[in-house]
Amino acid sequence: MEFDSDGVRLHYELHGPESGPPVVLVHGFASDYQLNWVGTRWQETLVGAGYRVIGLDCRGHGRSAKPHDPGAYSMAEMAADVRGLLDQLNATAADYVGYSMGARIGLQAVLDFPARLRAAVLGGIGAMGARDEAQPIVRALRGAKPE
Numbered sequence: 001m002e003f004d005s006d007g008v009r010l011h012y013e014l015h016g017p018e019s020g021p022p023v024v025l026v027h028g029f030a031s032d033y034q035l036n037w038v039g040t041r042w043q044e045t046l047v048g049a050g051y052r053v054i055g056l057d058c059r060g061h062g063r064s065a066k067p068h069d070p071g072a073y074s075m076a077e078m079a080a081d082v083r084g085l086l087d088q089l090n091a092t093a094a095d096y097v098g099y100s101m102g103a104r105i106g107l108q109a110v111l112d113f114p115a116r117l118r119a120a121v122l123g124g125i126g127a128m129g130a131r132d133e134a135q136p137i138v139r140a141l142r143g144a145k146p147e
Helices: 033-038 043-048 074-086 099-112 132-141
Strands: 002-003 008-015 023-026 054-058 094-099 117-123
Touching: 002 023, 002 033, 002 074, 008 074, 008 117, 023 074, 023 099, 033 043, 033 054, 043 054, 043 074, 074 099, 094 099, 099 117
Parallel strands: 023 054, 023 094, 094 117
Antiparallel strands: 002 008, 008 054
16 A cells, blocks of 8 residues: 655555554664564564554655655654554554664654654664763663762
8 A cells, every 4th residue: 555745655554453453563774564574473473463553664665665865864754754654544543663763763753743652662773873872871770870
């Protein structure tokens, strides 16, 4: 299936019972829905647990359009694609699972439209260059008082 997000044609798939709680699965960079979520059997596992799986091929990946403008690939644009997909499906809210780039998109989505995501699982997100910002966490884990 396809929908239009700000002029970009995006591919998505639906699996599982229509009455199941919706969960959006978003893949990592240089991958697609099939590789990250079908090949690893996450789709099968979630459908077996009764979820309505919504699988997105992000812009520039899989069967979605591949814009040539680098500005089309900001985290804000890609998070807006998730919101557009929820709108397309008339889903007021959904759970979210993202890996790597999909986790970064999910983080942006949680910041931009938190009421639309009931829960988010963000794997392989990395520190995104926040080494110095992690030091208060390290100190807290060691029992030091925060500055």
